[in-house]
Amino acid sequence: MSKSKKFWDNASKNYDNTEERFEYIHSKSRENAKKYLNDGDIVLDFGCGTGTTSCELSSHVKQIHAIDISPKMIEIAKEKAIVNKVENVNFEHGEIFDKKYEKESFDKILAFNMLHTVPDPHLVLNKINELLKPEGLFISITPCLRDKMSFLVSMQIQLVRIMCKVGIIPVPIRRLKSIELDDLMVKGNFKTVETEKIYKDASSYFIVAKKV
Incomplete structure (x- = not known):
């Protein structure tokens, strides 16, 4: 198991609790996304985590393929789907570069709170473009860790940066700005x-972009 998979597996146990403080950002971004979803859409939720977004958006689309590199995250997501009686979401341990995903096979692709953690964002965006159907939409929300944030969050980010440098957090967490x-x-x-810039203790940037 890779270090990043192990890290996210360990984080899965308290992931939902740690994200509660940013629930306003999460809820607002999901409500924004619903405006762009249609009943016939086939959607890929890239980096689905514990499945909250996929479960909430499932009633607005035909089908969601939700993937995450953490098997433990996927286990929790599947449990949520059962509890919430969600039947049109396929939660699966996997990566966006898996060869089974064919070109132009998705109407919409979601990437919520994860673009700042991937090794190569440019490579990921190129793959997302490839997987989208013509004029398909990419919908994302990304923490902007060089934009406005509270003093407490700023101190936490400094701690995270130190932990990344010494290898305790084996994930390339980028301090992005919205313009980037x-x-x-x-x-x-x-x-x-x-x-839309969404702020609650920290800045996040919601984007809807069309494949060209």
Whole structure:
């Protein structure tokens, strides 16, 4: 098992509790996303975590393929689906670069709170563009750790940076600004449809972008 998988497996136990303080951001981004979903959509939820977003959005689409590199996250997500009687979400341990995903096979692709943790965001955006159908939408929300944040969150981020440097956190957590995400969309051959800066102790950037 890779170090990153082990890290996220360990984090899965308290993941939902640690995310509660940012629930306003999470809820707002999910409500924003619903405006762009249709009953016939086939959706990929990339980095689905414990499945909260997939379960909530499931009633707005035909089917969701939800993937995460952490098997433990997927176990929790499957339990949520059973409890909430969600039947059109397929939770699976996997990565977006798995060969089983064919070109132009998804109407929408979601990436919530994870673009700042991938090894190569440009490579990921290119793959997302490849997997989307013509004029398909990429919907994301990403923490901007170089934009506005509370003093407490700022201190926590400094601690996280130290833990990353010494290898305690084996994940490349980037301190992005919203303008860098705008640039990422352009270089990934996307045209921005909507953006919104959402703030609650920390800044996050919601983006809807169309494949071009």
